[in-house]
Amino acid sequence: MTLEVFALEAGRLAAIRAPLLAWYGREKRDLPWRRTSDPYAIWLSEVMLQQTQVSTVIPYWERFLARFPSVQALAAAPLDDVLAAWRGLGYYSRARNLHRAAQEVVAHFGGRFPSTAKALLTLPGFGRYTAGAVASIAFGEEAPLVDGNVARVLSRLFVVEGLPGDKAREARLWTLASALVKGERPGDFNQALMEHGATVCRPERPLCLLCPVRGACLAHQAGRVSELPPAKVRAPPKRLTLALAVWPHEGTLLFARRAEKGLFGGLWELPAVEVEPSTPDEEAALRLSEALEVPVTALDAIGTVKRQLTHRALTLYLLRVTGPHRPSRAKAFHELRWCTPAQAAELGMSTAMQRALDAALARGVLLNVAG
DNA sequence: CATTCGTGGCG
DNA sequence: TCGCCAAGAAT
Numbered sequence: 001m002t003l004e005v006f007a008l009e010a011g012r013l014a015a016i017r018a019p020l021l022a023w024y025g026r027e028k029r030d031l032p033w034r035r036t037s038d039p040y041a042i043w044l045s046e047v048m049l050q051q052t053q054v055s056t057v058i059p060y061w062e063r064f065l066a067r068f069p070s071v072q073a074l075a076a077a078p079l080d081d082v083l084a085a086w087r088g089l090g091y092y093s094r095a096r097n098l099h100r101a102a103q104e105v106v107a108h109f110g111g112r113f114p115s116t117a118k119a120l121l122t123l124p125g126f127g128r129y130t131a132g133a134v135a136s137i138a139f140g141e142e143a144p145l146v147d148g149n150v151a152r153v154l155s156r157l158f159v160v161e162g163l164p165g166d167k168a169r170e171a172r173l174w175t176l177a178s179a180l181v182k183g184e185r186p187g188d189f190n191q192a193l194m195e196h197g198a199t200v201c202r203p204e205r206p207l208c209l210l211c212p213v214r215g216a217c218l219a220h221q222a223g224r225v226s227e228l229p230p231a232k233v234r235a236p237p238k239r240l241t242l243a244l245a246v247w248p249h250e251g252t253l254l255f256a257r258r259a260e261k262g263l264f265g266g267l268w269e270l271p272a273v274e275v276e277p278s279t280p281d282e283e284a285a286l287r288l289s290e291a292l293e294v295p296v297t298a299l300d301a302i303g304t305v306k307r308q309l310t311h312r313a314l315t316l317y318l319l320r321v322t323g324p325h326r327p328s329r330a331k332a333f334h335e336l337r338w339c340t341p342a343q344a345a346e347l348g349m350s351t352a353m354q355r356a357l358d359a360a361l362a363r364g365v366l367l368n369v370a371g
Numbered sequence: 372c373a374t375t376c377g378t379g380g381c382g
Numbered sequence: 383t384c385g386c387c388a389a390g391a392a393t
């Protein structure tokens with residue numbers, strides 16, 4: 001508690017706040033969402049930036065805004081179009097929540113975003129971070145935020161101990177962020193904290209010589225910058241093997257839409273069933289037959305695609321198949337559709353599945369090869 | 372509180 | 383090749 005009082009002492013807060021804000025004014029990157037004051041566009045950037053690098057987001061943000069220029073346009077669009085625009089960006093529940101939140105803003109708030117963090121928190125996909133970000137950046141509320149950058153910066157400035165996820169640590173970080181954000185330009189200050197973490201107070205090899213608040217940094221004084229914060233402890237990824245049906249018919253392939261929840265929720269795929277590694281082709285075909293509710297015969301295995309996700313080691317086993325009855329629906333899948341490659345390119349699909357599809361097409365499964 | 376959800380970049 | 387991690391949220 002003594003440390004708490006010391007850390008939040010007014011002079012110390014000022015010694016951090018003012019230099020950081022001034023540094024941000026001089027050094028901030030010219031990012032596209034910093035050129036707009038449209039809450040919708042700012043919200044979109046915040047959702048896309050969740051667990052995603054700035055350089056990855058920029059082209060998605062620009063394309064998405066061109067296609068859905070307002071919250072009304074987004075709310076009125078079919079979910080499939082939204083997922084297609086999100087294709088390749090990952091964490092697809094963000095896109096579903098974005099779509100739902102847009103509809104709620106239109107239905108319950110007359111198309112205007114609520115302007116406080118507390119009110120924003122009621123919308124799908126708004127957690128504590130995103131609510132604070134939109135409230136402070138778009139509406140100028142003195143609302144705190146803590147993301148990975150801010151957690152690192154504050155844990156160094158104030159020597160906050162504890163592993164990521166530790167309850168006491170999180171509480172302390174939010175308390176610090178709350179105290180610091182109060183004052184002029186809260187949105188700029190929050191962005192200054194994040195910008196500082198992204199460009200100077202980096203995870204590896206931080207640029208302490210260029211740091212505008214080095215003099216106030218307790219970790220720097222103690223020579224502990226490199227050991228704060230401690231790395232997250234991650235469980236080893238689980239293995240998941242899927243057998244994919246590659247079923248050519250008159251220039252099309254069979255596609256299926258996955259269930260809303262879980263891995264790649266709501267996205268399209270080559271119809272997939274989970275199998276054990278090294279499952280014989282005949283058995284994989286039998287599983288696909290059960291899922292598709294029609295007889296399926298394995299022709300040959302045409303490749304394997306491996307993908308490393310954060311919590312999954314994914315193996316996609318491509319099985320060329322055929323059968324006497326072409327299915328148009330099956331309980332195991334939300335929807336079935338026969339698509340040309342051009343049509344498939346317009347579907348919401350994961351990068352993993354895109355790689356599998358590319359591999360199948362590269363094997364010439366749609367070519368009329370006599371053999 | 373722990374787990375799950377993607378992808379790409381980097382050393 | 384591999385581990386780490388990036389403007390987190392939902393369950």
